[in-house]
Amino acid sequence: MLKIIAAVIGRDLKLALRRQADIVSALFFFIIVVSLFPLGVGPEPDLLRKLAPGVLWVAALLATMLSLPRLFADDHRDGTLEQLALAPHPLGLAVTGKVFAHWLVSGLPLALLAPVLGLQFDLPTDALLVLTGSLLLGTPALSGIGAIGAALTLGLRGGGILLSLLVLPLYIPVLIFGAGAVDATVAGLGGEGHLSLLAALTFAALGFAPWASAAALKIALE
Amino acid sequence: MLKIIAAVIGRDLKLALRRQADIVSALFFFIIVVSLFPLGVGPEPDLLRKLAPGVLWVAALLATMLSLPRLFADDHRDGTLEQLALAPHPLGLAVTGKVFAHWLVSGLPLALLAPVLGLQFDLPTDALLVLTGSLLLGTPALSGIGAIGAALTLGLRGGGILLSLLVLPLYIPVLIFGAGAVDATVAGLGGEGHLSLLAALTFAALGFAPWASAAALKIALE
Amino acid sequence: MLAAEQLACVRGERRLFANVGFRLDGGELLYLQGRNGAGKTSLLRMLIGLLPPEAGQILWRGQDIHEQIDEYRAELCYLGHHNAIKEELTPLENLLLSARLADETLSEDDALDALEQVGLAGREDLACKYLSQGQKRRVALARLVKERRALWVLDEPFVALDVAAVAWLAGIISGHLQRGGLAVMTTHQPVDIPAGTVRELRLG
Amino acid sequence: MLAAEQLACVRGERRLFANVGFRLDGGELLYLQGRNGAGKTSLLRMLIGLLPPEAGQILWRGQDIHEQIDEYRAELCYLGHHNAIKEELTPLENLLLSARLADETLSEDDALDALEQVGLAGREDLACKYLSQGQKRRVALARLVKERRALWVLDEPFVALDVAAVAWLAGIISGHLQRGGLAVMTTHQPVDIPAGTVRELRLG
Amino acid sequence: MIYWNSFGDFIAMGGYGFYVWGSFGLTVAIMAIEPVLVGRRLKNTQARLKRQLRAESRKETA
């Protein structure tokens, strides 16, 4: 069971490293979107500080979402997904591996980069810490929920935008608790409550999502 | 010359109408992204009013951008693009038609929907008008510039995210003048200056973009 | 060993076929024929358990495949229209990985040997995206060289292959049949399989 | 009419061929052969002017094609691996649109007639996504029925066709040659073209 | 029983006329239009299928 998960993670990481462009572009997308806001909203530091948690979290959401269409699409197009579905073990295990690899490649770098961008918005140190923590806790849920959407829209024309339509509403709780934790810290209220809710969300999503995605993939493969 | 442009526009509109889901999803993506910000930032009306122009314009940018990968991808995959390139007239004309059709299907509906969303942010009426006007003026430039990016990344794996990386920086002037016009109106300064700059940008983009895109497409087709 | 009873297939809203049945034993090849759109690919996807049949059932060693799906799949090897190879990886990596993901053991020596047999010696370490269409197909086919599972299901395996490669693949399939394996195959090109019993099934 | 001189092709970093040349006159078919990866598709893309040759030149009516590209293309019809049809449109709409975009005139009656000839009568009004692989290919081939341009360039036109359709297409190509047209074609399947002179060119 | 003194009062809704009638108006409009659309779709489907089925059976007998 662990063997197959590890094999899938290993393969996906190897592929991601072969085309580093992907990881780098997701990060740059994150940076650019975050930087667009001061341009659109204007440079007042007070305003920006209030904005920061929301903007950083929304940008993380969007960056994750943009990398989702390819989560299964490459494997689908070249027939690897079929082979995974035909392997003599449940497809949910392979999907678990893929979700985990996706998080390592997309969520983790975002979380590590976020404090640097937070500095640009003049966030205090404890808020930066909570920001990183909330992203570390919340992004796995984004990968998990996103996998369901990616599986449901697999192979559909216009899949990318349809995918965001399906996934963004489901991301909203993660966004509220994630940004809420940072907001609460900035306001001096302490973000522990939000963070523990976020952790609960992530656990639920990771337990449930691979199997829902596997079911959706089987439908797509018919 | 006009005949071929009209033929391309007609075809693309017909295709878009056959799969209305696309148009609708782009619009809803716009709505959802706009709605994400208050959720991340918090519900204070004053703060939201200041945010509104930036958020609406950034969301319009992102919604346009998400629909870009498919601008040429479908035609490329099924071989139609090859046939367009082999037709006995310059490829730039066909691209002009495609850019125009893209705007009709993506930019125009966004501009018409924006005032409704502006209401949710409690924008005053004159700001709503300028918002619509700036979007009407600016979105054709987004389609044009986007076409270049779409052509450059055609057929590349991970094209979607690479595309945003290429295109978003080029969108920044449009964003600054577009959101600036609304900001200026909210601040009571009048947005005419910004709007005329925006118009100039759009003209330049539309004159230049189809030919640059055509050149990029020819490279992609080698 | 493999039997299908009264299969029916509906795709979209069209009934492609109904009442299709066959039996296949060790050493036999089922050669699936039919005009374009007759439902050959659809039938193969039913046989490998990806497409639930509209009616009827598929038996493997006397038992419905959906009741023993993991066991069945451990004896199944499928090769579809797509090559199931990753363009960024080398042929060697592809071969080793696809074995790992299918829960097989394949040593590196065996993999190198297989690649040599399909005529890719010297290119084991070149990323697959630099190979031509036919060479990519050969990487996919290299899986079959060391494949000892009982049932092979091949959808148009000869597409994109040149004459030499076609003959080689026919030999590989013969070997499989001689070892007592079963195979189900479609192709529009007439190909000679030198050994084993060939049964034909025509759709539509 | 069509001539190539000392063509060379480099893809990625590999030299696929060099010093390839041929002459082709009205009524003649060039049958391009070669193993997988020999560069057949690449050569065709040079002939239609999409891929600039590494060396050498391609002459049409004695003049380099890149000096008269619009005129040349007005006499050229290319059919590639892809069908160039839109899944959302019906066969009829596809046929009419592709003619319009290629700057040809095609009446609706002619289009209907062409579709009937390729065996799609009764499906003119069904969106192409509901057709099978071979049927889609037939929609693409329907273009050839009324095509009167001088030079046809066909990349593996017989792929995915069943036996009946292969014979029909061979007939269409013969007709074109008999009318004095030229054709360049690749295929791994041996196919009989009943009329015209067949020249062969082997790459690699 | 009736709470209102005059029709004008009823329309004015104590100064909330715009909001109240805006709500009721759109609701009534939607609930009038949706059934019509649905009914038309059903009629159209029935008619179209009838035509197709007739054509098919004619083809079969011919």
Add this chain to the structure above:
Amino acid sequence: MKDRFNLYRFASPATFYPLAGRMIPWFAAFAALFGLAGLYLGMLVAPTDFQQGEGYRIIFIHVPASWMSMFIYLVMAFWAAIGLAFNTRLSGMMAQALAPTGALMAFLSLWTGALWGKPMWGAWWVWDARLTSELILLFLYIGYMALVAAIDDPRRADKAGGLLLLVGVVNIPIIYFSVQWWNTLHQGSSVNLTKSSMAVTMLWGMLLMAFCFWSYAIAVALARVRSILLERERHTDWVKAELLGVGDGERA
């Protein structure tokens, strides 16, 4: 074997199509009846609200629409679960027939809420938990419809859409309890069985309107499912018999 036959017969399109046809007029009549009674009570008889003035009368639409928007989603999720578990053809069609009406109800809830919010809170819209989650509900409806529309194969569409419905069903409790979980502008539930804070006429008006919306939704959904049934099953004998008035397939 026998009870399986019955189960399928119960959900069999051939029996359901005429049955639905017979039920539609009844529900339409109920809807009209309840609607007239509810409007009479709510608009003509009920007294004013001492806090909100006459503006409160929006409640007679707002609350039924809000309830129905959530209820219809639950019903769709129910059908989705049935469809995925038992592979019945009808379930997916029921879900698809309900979706547009549910989306309209969600839209009406938002619309009437916005028209209520302007006089009461001074803004068309505030980003409060209940309002936001109702908006998300609308997005879920739209997402479902877009997904189903994007898939060509109707049975794949049913299955994928059903899966999405089940995943999205977590939003319903969030909407319903949001006013209790978060301290918000929007008021909490005031209808409950033990004690009701509302005037009796108001309560009755609201309940009657709720019944009206409920009957309306059933009638419209049944009419819509009939067209879907016909389109999906147009190749079957029963459609032929139904439309051309000939006997069933065995005779033909």
